[in-house]
Amino acid sequence: MGKYLVLQTDFGLGDGAVSAMYGVAHMVSDEITINDLTHDIPPYDIWTASYRLYQTVKYWPAGTVFVSVVDPGVGSHRRSVVAKTAYGHYIITPDNGSLTHIRNYQGITEVRNLDEVKSRLPHSEESHTFHGRDIYAYNGARLASGEVTFEELGGIVPTDSIVEVPLVEAKYDGKIFSGSIDVLDVRFGSLWTNIPLDYFKEAKIDSGDRLQVTIYHDGKKVYQNIMQFVRSFAEVEIGEPLVYVNSLINIGIAVNQDSFSDLYNIGTGTSWQIELRKAAKVIFEED
Incomplete structure (x- = not known):
């Protein structure tokens, strides 16, 4: 010892x-x-x-x-x-x-x-x-x-x-990744989910892919946006939201050099749930 x-x-x-x-x-x-x-x-x-x-x-x-x-x-x-x-x-x-x-x-x-x-x-x-x-x-x-x-x-x-507090099980149904926002990266306001990186690997989600992120509080939608899955915060502009892998090898949500939690009033625990899905590519035709 x-x-x-x-x-x-x-x-x-x-x-x-x-x-x-x-x-x-x-x-x-x-x-x-x-x-x-x-x-x-x-x-x-x-x-x-x-x-x-x-x-x-x-x-x-x-x-x-x-x-x-x-x-x-x-x-x-x-x-x-x-x-x-x-x-x-x-x-x-x-x-x-x-x-x-x-x-x-x-x-x-x-x-x-x-x-x-x-x-x-x-x-x-x-x-x-x-x-x-x-x-x-x-x-x-x-x-x-x-x-x-x-x-x-x-x-x-x-x-x-042993006494336990309730947990929300992370899931991937072949299309949607779902789980809970378990805790904050307190100093920086990033959201740590319980969705494991293995689910992204199973779905062949790669760095650079765009994901639709939806956040619910007590079942009510409170946030939705499309953001990029990146390896580092520096891959997006300052103030831009992103999806990344946290230190526990789970999926996190953040804003580069700002607090996602403060900006959008997002909390943690089983009442805060999140869904991600791969966003469709948008092709703009030239005039």
Whole structure:
């Protein structure tokens, strides 16, 4: 195990919450390396927490321990769990849907229940609203440092009992590619869909082809345009929309040097769906 601990929360960095998690982890062991996935998950947004784990986890060495704390049910009867992924990583998180994308797209081999009474920071028993510090960071550091093993953290939980948030299945029916707008490339406002590049390969969609892009919100059409499928943003003019392949090898929608999301008020999640189809060539006859 590489002794890496990676933290994700919706806490932001405006107060000492994340620093307290670091401190607890270093009290457990000064030999672990602590890194941040992000602390800018929108408050209570379990969907985005799940997606950011999917986006990131497999690019870390096997054995890395992730702690994901987006926990609107903190202090309630929701479970705390530690999951082992098919790639050999560990994720400690509330059982509230944060493991959805990992389970469906990368695989989870085993899940164990984390005892919130016994497995917690010593002398924190009276605290019921900061499990990120008292339970998740504490046990994440114990696991990353080798103080405890995965098996010692708790009893086995049936994988099919894990809470999931709804997903929209990407489809290709021979003519139309359809799926959901799962998340934004936050800083640049590009749309990341769940439509895999393999569907384009199956349909022999090549760089330079033009595609009709239609976006729906709760079933209502809110955007439609024809744009080019390109390898890089530089292949279209500044301000021009485009279709591209994102870093997860799925289809993305963007505007060169602008925010597609801001320009057209496009959001993310299962209520935002997208369709693409190859646009017919338009031939202009000379007079």
